[in-house]
Amino acid sequence: MKYFVTVQASQADYDAMEGKDSPFPGWSRDEIAAMVAFMNDLNAELTASGELLDGQGFTAPAQARFVTGSPGREPVVTDRPYADTEVLTAGYWLLECSGLDRVTQIASRITQCPVPAGSPEYPVVIRPIGEAPSA
Template sequence: MKYFVTVQASQADYDAMQGKDSPVPRWGNDEITAMIAFMNELNSELTSSGELLDAQGFTAPAEARFVTGSPGREPVVTDHPYADSDVLTAGYWLLECSGIDRVTSIAARITQCPVPAGSPEYPVVIRPIGEAPSA
């Protein structure tokens, strides 16, 4: 079974990681290094087990762009639509696991990623990927 596993963050979290003023604790170089090492180790283990299909981190929400429209209407482009949103997807893993218990154990491990003391706690979201209906 395939699963889409996501982690969340806010623009304030991205700002704190860049050393900018933010309502959340700032990240130092040691904390960023520890986070990257944790993610690299996790991804290496998931690759070795054959469960990792893809994993990516997203840029800051302020770099996002919305393109909306409908048939017969000119599309509307909005820059930075997420900049003021509270919590958004920060990154993901696309996994192929034996079942929900296995992917839940991976998600539980992701919650242990090192962060600065006092950082917000966000859930790790597991979304099973459905099969396309038969024609």
């Protein structure tokens, strides 16, 4: 079964990592290196097990673009229609696992990624990928 596993962050989290003013603790170079090493090790293990189909981290929410519209209306494009503290998807893994128990084990491990003390805690979200209905 395939699963879409996501981690979350806000613009304030990205700002803290970049040393900008943020309500969250700033990240040191060592803390960033520890996070990157953790993610690289996890991805290597998931690749070796054959479970990792894809995984990517996203840029800061401030770089996002939102396009809204409906049939018969001109689409509206905006850069930042949300508060800077709104939590959005920060990255994802597309996994093929034996079942929900296995992907939950992986998500539980992701929650152990090192972060500075006092950083916000966000859930790791698991979404099973459904099959398209037959025509």
